[in-house]
Amino acid sequence: MSLPLEGIKVLDLSRYLPGPLATQILADFGAEVIKIEDRKGELGRFLPPMIDDTSARFYAVNRNKKSMGLDLKQSEGKEIFKKLVAEADIIVDQFRPDVMSKLGLGYETLKEINPRIIYCIITGYGLTGPMRDAAGHDINYLNISGITELLGTKEGPPAMSGVQIADTAGGSLYSVIAILLALAAREKTGKGQLCDVAMMDGALSLLSYTIGEWSGGGNLPKRGNELLTGGYATYNNYECKDGKYVSLGAVEAKFWASFCKKIGKEEYIPLQMDITRQPELEASIQSIMLTKTRDEWVEFFADSDICFTPVLTLDEMAQHPQVLAREMIHTLPDFQGSGKDLVCTGVPIKLSETPGEAKMVFAKTGQHTDEVLAGLGYSTSQIEQLRKDGVV
Template sequence: MALPLEGIKVLDLSRYLPGPLATQILADFGAEVIKIEEPKGELGRYLPPLINDTSARFYTVNRNKKSVSLNLKHPEGKKIFKKMVANADVVLDQFRPDVMNKLGLGYESLKEINPRIIYCILTGYGLTGPMRNAAGHDINYLNTAGVTELMGTTGGPPAMCGVQIADTAGGSLYSVIAILLALAARGKTGKGQLCDVAMMDGAISLLAYTIGEWSGGNGDLPIRGGELLTGGYATYNNYKCKDSKFVSLGAVESKFWAGFCKKLGLEEFIPLQLEKSSQTKVKNSIEKIMLTKTRDEWVEFFSDSDICFTPILTLDEMVKHPQVLARKMVHTLADFQGSGKDIVCTGVPIKLSETPGEAKMNFARIGENTDELLQAIGYGLEQIEQLRREGIV
């Protein structure tokens, strides 16, 4: 059965996390993704911890791809890239805004070669505005987007998230959406286009509910750790247990809160669910009760109650959870490459009934497909060897 993106060729210039995760999603659904790497390989290959000589993290975002090593600063390297663009559908660029333009390989140049090309540039702050050329990482985009200020406990400092929200949700996922939208538009117009995806923009868009709550309220800024969904209320909170592990209650709806209180014999707290002045008293009472059992004992205690109550799992617990396994959301590669280490990769999160994605665990070495792909655009073996001697590929 053909996958949805079979026949779509993507030239991937990205590195580290945001772009590679985006193109991995495209690859899982059938796109031919070709990593264009400098001859020594993209920098994401060398982030610790290493498995043999390659980053463990590299393997989690670069499956199902091919690799071509190519020096884009060399005139012949540029010529090769342009030939590849002539037969490609998508270019994903994760450099700062003007890097590819200075190389003569930006969108305006490439669309002259291939008017159907979809050029997605994924940057921190976008192609417009006073910060277009500023350096940044996930923490900076979240800070500028106003997200970091909201994370943490009451009275504490802004907290750092354990995952890269702006990089992945704001960058990777929106790049995939942009590319798919541009492909759909091209199907109607026959023309490609420039996709300007900024991780700051994506992070701001994730604040939709929070902005609505703030701007539609009395004008007060949200209190860190003090709002309904951030720890200010007993009904939606984390609780420490006897064994120092934690559980979470997400009983926003009154029926779930009532079920929780009744199970604990705390019926007097039911009408206090959203009474702000009572939250300290209610939370303190529940905290003391939660300390009387271990996390897993509480999970068993509430196992027959449909109240949005779950344990907070560690990563090693998550990868063994029956729901995670049933959804095929982790793939454990035992004794990966003879290293003695088991590498865990995430599964395909989008489940399609007719054309499901495939998490094939194929990982290209640096430039593994250079000869194959250069021959496909007209280069002979002797020419390729000469290019290799000159450090072009």
């Protein structure tokens, strides 16, 4: 069975998280992804914690890829890259704007070599606007997009997100979407194009429902005070007797009614959306939740259709029956003899006819350099000379 992206070649210049996760998704569905790395390896390889000499985080977003060490600052390195571009379909660039252009390898140059090339550049703030060249990280993109101000509890300060929302949802996922859209367009036009993906833009777009709430209500949403952010008893987290937590997501009236009946508080049913009674309802439900442990409550509501779940830690999540059934966690025991287990996420997109494959193959730095060069027509002696010259 062929995968949907078989025959598509990707040159991956990205590092750390946004680009590597995007290209891993492409690789899982059959694309040939060649990581073009610094000869010593991309910086993400050295980000603690380590498994032997490589970052565990690197393994998490770089399976199913090839690796080529190449110095793009040397003229011979540039020529090799241009030859690769002539045969490639996609380039993923995560440098700041103009870095590749200053090397003489920007989109305008490369599209002359290959008019079908799809060039996806992932930046913090995009290729236009006053912050075009500003440095940033996930926290900064979330701040500017308006997300951070909405994270946290009613009385507390803006909270840090436990995951890199802008990097992954704003950068990785939108890059995959952009690339697939450009591939679809190329089928019609025969031409590639530039995909300008800004992590701030992507993060901001996740606020669609929240902005709708703001527009319709006329008031700025307040941290921890709205229906879906902890302001109502019907949609909230509650601490249990053992210090662990459960979540109630009973937004619909039928779920709320079932919950209230189950805990013996039918008088709360008509008060679900009464904003003036929410502090009272929350306090009452919280006191009830403190009478049992988290798992006792999960068992208590096991037969109730009310959107009630435990708040799990990562190790608990990795063993949850639903996660296992969906093959969303892959654990490699004693990975490479390190004494540590490598845990990676599975393929989140389930296709009935051409499902993705998480092969769990990880390339060493420059492992495929000779193979790639030979594919371009370089002889063994030429490859040896390039290595002596520090080009590869």
